[in-house]
Amino acid sequence: MALLVRIVVTTLLVSLTSYLIAVALSEVVYGTAAAPITQALYQRLPPDGQLRNQFIYLLITHALWVTAYLAFAMQRHRYRAELRQAQLGEALQAAELRLLKAQLNPHFLFNALNGLRSLIADEPARARDAVTHLARSLRYSFAASDEDLVSLERELEMVDDYLALESLRLGDRLRVELDIDPAARTARIPAMLLQTLVENAIKHGIAALKEGGTLRITARIPEKELILQIVNPRPADSAVATGEGVGLRNSSERLRLLFGTRARLELDLSHAGLATAEVRLPA
Amino acid sequence: MRALVVDDEPLARREMRRLLDAFPWVEVVGEAGNIDEARARIEELTPDVVFLDIQMPGGTGFDLLTQLDRVPRIVFTTAYDQFAVKAFDVNALDYLLKPIEPERLATTLRKIQATPLATTNHTPLEQLFIRDGPRCWFVPLREVSVFTAEGNYVRLLWGKERPLLGRSLTALEEKLDPRSFFRANRSQIVNLDFIQQVEAGTGGRLHVQMRDGPEIEVSRRQARLFRARTTVG
Numbered sequence: 001m002a003l004l005v006r007i008v009v010t011t012l013l014v015s016l017t018s019y020l021i022a023v024a025l026s027e028v029v030y031g032t033a034a035a036p037i038t039q040a041l042y043q044r045l046p047p048d049g050q051l052r053n054q055f056i057y058l059l060i061t062h063a064l065w066v067t068a069y070l071a072f073a074m075q076r077h078r079y080r081a082e083l084r085q086a087q088l089g090e091a092l093q094a095a096e097l098r099l100l101k102a103q104l105n106p107h108f109l110f111n112a113l114n115g116l117r118s119l120i121a122d123e124p125a126r127a128r129d130a131v132t133h134l135a136r137s138l139r140y141s142f143a144a145s146d147e148d149l150v151s152l153e154r155e156l157e158m159v160d161d162y163l164a165l166e167s168l169r170l171g172d173r174l175r176v177e178l179d180i181d182p183a184a185r186t187a188r189i190p191a192m193l194l195q196t197l198v199e200n201a202i203k204h205g206i207a208a209l210k211e212g213g214t215l216r217i218t219a220r221i222p223e224k225e226l227i228l229q230i231v232n233p234r235p236a237d238s239a240v241a242t243g244e245g246v247g248l249r250n251s252s253e254r255l256r257l258l259f260g261t262r263a264r265l266e267l268d269l270s271h272a273g274l275a276t277a278e279v280r281l282p283a
Numbered sequence: 284m285r286a287l288v289v290d291d292e293p294l295a296r297r298e299m300r301r302l303l304d305a306f307p308w309v310e311v312v313g314e315a316g317n318i319d320e321a322r323a324r325i326e327e328l329t330p331d332v333v334f335l336d337i338q339m340p341g342g343t344g345f346d347l348l349t350q351l352d353r354v355p356r357i358v359f360t361t362a363y364d365q366f367a368v369k370a371f372d373v374n375a376l377d378y379l380l381k382p383i384e385p386e387r388l389a390t391t392l393r394k395i396q397a398t399p400l401a402t403t404n405h406t407p408l409e410q411l412f413i414r415d416g417p418r419c420w421f422v423p424l425r426e427v428s429v430f431t432a433e434g435n436y437v438r439l440l441w442g443k444e445r446p447l448l449g450r451s452l453t454a455l456e457e458k459l460d461p462r463s464f465f466r467a468n469r470s471q472i473v474n475l476d477f478i479q480q481v482e483a484g485t486g487g488r489l490h491v492q493m494r495d496g497p498e499i500e501v502s503r504r505q506a507r508l509f510r511a512r513t514t515v516g
Contacts, residue, residue: 106362106363107338107362107363107364109362110362110363110380110381110382111292111295111362111381113381113382114292114294114295114298114362114381114382114383115292115294115295115298116382117298117382118294118295118297118298118301119294122297168294169292169294169295170292171292171293171294207338207340208340208341209340209341210316210317210319210340210341212340235340235341
């Protein structure tokens, strides 16, 4: 409604201006001032006066149409821009929500709660520990943002919490070996990077195997570069699942934004039954 | 009611047992940690109901069902795969979200008790689990009008659906109730309840008009059997 009022008002204003200009110009063009334009007067005007009035009418009508069209076109343009903006914002929000959900890993979370429910009666001490691990793990995921860099030491603490909870679930199917060069512990890495890779290794590797397997994390700094490796067994016939692809793509993209070409992430699936994720970062 | 608990997580199995303790008329007869174990337990113990996790190493709960000849009552238990379970929208199915709420479990158990399913190995097959592409069904056999061989598989004519079963027609025929199903020709089995009209054809053959559309030809050899059966019955 507001739009309609605005168009009508704009049109009238421009028409009025056009009319005034036409009246003013008629003095210059025809040598006489414009006559009144009511029908009754028009009939009584001499031929040259009628011609002049016709000119003025035409001018006004023309201005009216042009203005109406312009107002309509402008409004349509603005409306489309707003719509595009809204759609863009929606898509962005949906992407953020997906990322957040993935970070929270609902499958893991509900399974952990289920295991916890079972522990509460039988092994209250283990249940209390599990709550602590879960709280620390959640707090860390909530606090981490895309731009954050943390020490490898800090990220490893978080991975420890996560692995303690996964052990609850998987029992002796999950075995972990850490080989961390002391010099590498202070290296800065994007928050949640190692965590994401470890989650992938368990979800698509060890948890998918009946007999489970050993997750091996190594970190070293041979020459001004941190090399992080996550090695895990996986089902021999498994292809890269879509979820895994998305997680890896996000991590790669973050590395590129933070370090440009000086960092890279590779997943090597060339050996059947084995997956090796390797991250190289400037140290 | 005899129950089997299938989950790859020991803690989850323990939790399920504990929840079921509250129902003295439910007896947990066994556990399994993956689908191969589960198949063996189901064949050996013939439980009335199976609490089945979906994500397991070596294959999903759905994979297990496609491998079973005789599918017991299934209650899916899942932490976050309810979307996968909803692939079953064609016919309602029971599922419980972990951590399981005791009240939900009670409701589910009461529902199962109210609609028992024959599960002994001697009774004829009553339902089939079929996965065709992304969709899954429990197909009650009395609702299927025609089974048609397609190579080594069988296409079912079931209402508006045409699911493909990954077995041969001959293997299926052995499991079907001979009182309700009849081998019409080399490549088709018909459900006698769906026959609308029978007409004599040339050379001793028969033409059978099915209630939901197709006309099936009964071969000469089978037509004799068919006549014998229908006049007696």
